[in-house]
Amino acid sequence: METTLDRLREGECARIARLALRGAMRRRLLDFGMIEGTTIRCLRKSPAGDPVIYRVRGTMLALRRQDSQWIAVEVIPCG
Numbered sequence: 001m002e003t004t005l006d007r008l009r010e011g012e013c014a015r016i017a018r019l020a021l022r023g024a025m026r027r028r029l030l031d032f033g034m035i036e037g038t039t040i041r042c043l044r045k046s047p048a049g050d051p052v053i054y055r056v057r058g059t060m061l062a063l064r065r066q067d068s069q070w071i072a073v074e075v076i077p078c079g
Contacts, residue, residue: 005063005071006052008042014073015039021070033057034071041078 002017016038019026033056034040043053043060051062 002072002074005040005054005068005073006065008052008073008075010042010045011078012075013039013041013078014075017072017074019071021067025067029067029071032059032061039076040073 003014005014005016008014016034016036018036019029019034021029038056041055043055045052050065052065052068053060053062054068055061
């Protein structure tokens with residue numbers, strides 16, 4: 001089932017389907033390894049819900065909701 005990264009709950013895993021971002025932010029995320037097919041895990045949400053910490057390829061990355069809502073993912077079982 002496809003959704004957006006900002007909708008993942010803490011502890012859930014997903015596979016990146018596509019990045020709908022452009023410009024410098026897209027380039028930055030690609031540099032962190034956020035490419036199609038990469039597994040990502042929602043580790044922790046801040047008390048206010050923004051930003052959220054994700055684990056991508058062994059790196060912890062904090063993203064704001066306004067950026068993560070442009071990343072399409074498919075929820076998968078964590079393994």
